[in-house]
Amino acid sequence: MTCASCVARVERALRAVPGVAGARVNLADETAEVRFAAPATRAALADVLAGAGYPVRETTVMLAVEGMTCAACTGRVERVLAAQPGVTRAAANLATRRAEVTVQQGGASVAELAAAVTRAGYAAAPLGAAPDHRAEDLAALTRDAWLAAGLTLPVFLAEMGGHLYPPFHHWLLGLLGQGPLWVAQFLLISAVLALPGRRFFAKGLPALWRLAPDMNSLVALGTLAAWAYSTIATFAPALLPPEARVVYFEAAGVIVALILLGRVLEARARGRAGAAIAGLIRLQPRTARVEGPDGITEQPIDSLTIGARIHIRPGERVAVDGLVLAGESAVDESLLTGESLPVAKAPGDALTGGTVNGTGALVMQATRVGADTALARIIRMVEQAQGAKLPVQALVDRITLWFVPVVLVVALLTVAVWLVFGTMAQALVAGVAVLIIACPCAMGLATPVSIMVGTGRAAELGVLFRRGDALQMLAGVRQVAFDKTGTLTEGRPVLTDLLAAPGWERAELLRLAAGVEAGSEHPLAGAILRAASEHGLALPGAAGFAARPGQGASAMIEGRRLTIGNAAMLAGVDLGDLAAEADRLHGLGRSALFLAVDGQAAGLLAVADRAKPTARAAITALAAMGLPAAMITGDAPGVARAIGAELGITRISAGVLPGAKVDAIRALGPGTAFVGDGINDAPALAAADVGIAIGTGTDVAIESADVVLMAGDPAGVATAITVSRRTMANIRQNLLWAFGYNAALIPVAAGVLVPFGGPQLSPMLAAGAMALSSVFVLTNALRLRRIPAHLTEKSQP
Known part of the structure; x- marks a missing residue:
């Protein structure tokens, strides 16, 4: 808002919303105070203001959230945050243990957001304020896994050893008797559930009471059911039919031990997944x-x-x-x-x-x-990309919202069916197996862990994804358009050719030409001076320097009149074969300068903005990936065609003004990525489906882009697309596994194969399968760390 008329428009827009009783707008502090009731809401008021051209200020805050273990947890955190005043968007990430929240100014504070998440059962704090307990948590998890395994091993051997070696079972019963043996198992497994297994009950049961069950709830119910049934069989066997008087203490213990082991492996794999960020942070000296x-x-x-x-x-x-x-x-x-x-x-x-x-x-x-600093900005970009939610995640979120409740219903139905058509023991085994084998963890990790590893590896290769969804969009591009100057070329003219007339030495010509150009500020003069410097030539003193705009310059050097410039500058001088050579160089997009000494042609110098050494290899690599390249440049058509011919680009739009680059990109059609580096490229970078900025370019271009190539090497475009394609393929593999695993094994756990002569799945095997499911997703994502650098090293000159 800038004036009183703005205030009036804002007030009119707010008062027109049904349910608004009054609105008062203050121009000085740029606030609006609104009294409203249903059907008006904060979100509706914000939408009205945005439509009127006065959007509400928003800020994005990051929370560190501990205690999330599966997709149901992330969904719960997101719903709690979205319900807070002023929150317009909330995204929780299971892999990074963070939540990104966009909140309107005047809405809930960071402390209030963190408190709301904490009340929901997850420890939350503003990112940076929260201490890093990952090492301590891993140590505690490892200790608990070993403790659970140690306490469960005697029970497992006592129950399962007899199946492998029947004499052992008879010997043990003869030594202790069945009653004392079951009591010993009760004591050991009760210790497992009360000590290392306590984490499942402390989180899972309260979540169940809140009608927001998660994976911990499934484990808690499954192990509690097995333990309670076995306890009844041990201490009150009369309550059960004789054929149902069996114990499953070993199942409860093995479930806890295996799931804790899976979480240890998962935590270690997640640490490797976040190695890119940790490595970047370690780069900064103290x-x-x-x-x-x-x-x-x-x-x-x-x-x-x-x-x-x-x-x-x-x-x-x-x-x-x-x-x-x-x-x-x-x-x-x-x-x-x-x-x-x-x-x-x-x-x-x-x-x-x-x-x-x-x-x-x-x-x-x-x-x-x-x-x-650039390093701090890189770390922020990588963190933002790793915490992003891709469009593909929306379907996963909708499914996981109902996944755990559906599993609970399936488990209840399984128990009911087996009670009707089978035994109580079979009903217990099938119900517990269904609860335990369901793995919302794998579904929750499938997308974010691949993003985390993929964007981290991209950062190591010099490719930064400023927006997470660019990772998915880049995988679908069908063509790549390039700016020319500074993107495909080095961005400054260099001396490319030096031809000497008979009787002249090339080094002497360069020395004299540089002596004249020392008095000029023209970019072409700079190219000649740099060439002389690179050859270690000492410049002669010049007197009487005179420049003729658009033509060239002249000066007296060592008693001789030297003239350098185009054909117009050397009118009247017999250029001989040099004139034909100049025409050839012009056809290659190079600027030709004649040098005359005392009115006699001495040589020809050509200057051009040379293509980057890796540019042609980059275009070839894109073509091999099925991506044709185009060039959109404001340079002259002849120069553009010459560079295009050198690099293998046939689709060229030359002489394009900065504003018209947007139209040129739209003319290429959907699925177009644009690569640029200058201020004049910013609109085109923003308009393209994916904007890729050369990191050595301007800050304006970088801020307008979705992807940044830090090395300034066009070969990085192929690297970025390779990372994008492989990451999206990895996500699809993870999702196929996560959904396929649950769709296939939950029915098996329920016992659908038993009527056809198939096996009934043991809860212990279910626990092992569930633990390995998450580990599979993580290890599959870690393969992205081996994505090779595409072209960067192979194409060095």
């Missing part, structure tokens, strides 16, 4: 050597300010982003960009925090510190 009035002192990284002079010894990590002030070295940037070769650094070059200095000592000036 201290830096800062130059001050008292000399060079070691200071904490958090205390650094912009402008600080930082000394970097050989082999040290760069503390923050900045510029080299003194020294020369080669810096390893591979862990941030995926670029395998060290990058040479000299005064004036940029340094990125977290990279590793080579053998030279450097002095740098800090330009970005704290949360503004």
Whole structure:
């Protein structure tokens, strides 16, 4: 809102909502106070304001949530958060143990959101404020798993050993008797349920009372049923028919031990899945050597300010982003960009925090510190992508919302049917097996763990997904359009050709041409000067420099008049064969400059924005993946066609103004990804189905994109698409397993095969299958860590 008319429009829009009794808008503090009743709601009021062009301010907060164990848990957390005032979106992630909440300004505070989740039975705190207990939790889980296994092993051997070796069973009964043997089993398994198994009852039973059952509820009911039935058979056998007087203590104990073992394996696998974030965080050093009035002192990284002079010894990590002030070295940037070769650094070059200095000592000036550094931004991007929900997750959420209640109903029906057509013991075994074999964990982990590993591996390869849904969208692109300058080309002109007329040496021509161009600020002059510098040529002094805009320049050097420029600049000079050669170079998209000495043609220099070394290999790789490439550039058609011919791109739109790039992308049709680097590419990056920004480009382009290539290498496009395709394939595999597993084995556990001569599934086998189901999903996702770098290393010049 900017004026009184805005205030009036907002008030009119609010008062028009049915149920609103009054609305008062304050321009000074940009707030609206609304009195309303049903049918009006906060969400409806926000929608009306957005439609009127005055959207409510929103902020996104992250919560660390402990205690989520399955898809039912994430659904419960999301529903609790969505019910809080002002919350417009809530997404809980089982793999990262986090919840991302979008809340309107003036809605629930972070503390209120965390409190609401905690009241629902899950420990929640604002991200950053919550201590990291993962190591302690894993240690406690491992200890409990060993304790459960140790207490259960004697019971398991006592019951199952007799099936494997009948004399052992007879010997044990003769030694102890059946009654004392069952009492000993009761004591051991009661200890299992009360100690390591307590976590299932502490979380599962309250969730059941709240009518929000989860996986813990299924385990608690299953083990409690087996233990209670066995306890009755031990201490009150008269309550059961003679044929039903059997115990299943070993089933209750093995269930707890196997599920705890599965959770240990799951926690360890999840730790490996999050290794990318942990690795990025470890890149940042804790201290830096800062130059001050008292000399060079070691200071904490958090205390650094912009402008600080930082000394970097050989082999040290760069503390923050900045510029080299003194020294020369080669810096390893591979862990941030995926670029395998060290990058040479000299005064004036940029340094990125977290990279590793080579053998030279450097002095740098800090330009970005704290949360503004490139490394901090990368970590935020990866965390946001890992916590995202893909469109494919919507179907999973709808199914898992009803999964646990349906399993409970199936278990009850199973017991009822077996009581009618079988025995009480069979009913117990089948009901417990149904409860235990159902695995909402695998369904909840199927998508987020693949996203977590896939985006983490992408970050290691120098590809950052700024939006999680871009991971799914990129897998479906059908073509890739590129900007030219700075994306496919190096973005600055370089000397490509140097032809000498008879009687002249190439090095002498370059030296004299650079002497003239030393007085010019034209980009083509810069290309010639850089070439002379690279060849170690000393520039001669020039006098009487004169430039003719659009044509060239002239100067007196060593007593001779030198003229450099196009054919118009050298009118009257006999160019001979050089003129034909210039026409050929023009056809290749290069700018040709003639050099004349005292009115005689001496040579020809050609300057062009050269294609990046990996550009052609990138286009070839995309073609091999079934993705044709197009070029959309504002450059002249001749130059664009020349670069296109060099790289193998046939679909070219040249001379396109920045605003018209959006129309050019739309003309390519749906399923188009666009790759760019400049400010003028920002609208096109935003308009494309997937916008891919070259990380060496402008901040505006990066902020408009969905994916960022940190190395500035177009080969990263193939890497990004490869990661996307493999991650989506991995998600489909996980979902197929998770749903197929439950659809196939729940009926088997219920005993549908028994009437046809098939086996009745033991609760112990059900527990093992359930534990392994989650482990399968996690280990399958971990395969994404082996995605190779696509082209980046193979195509180095």
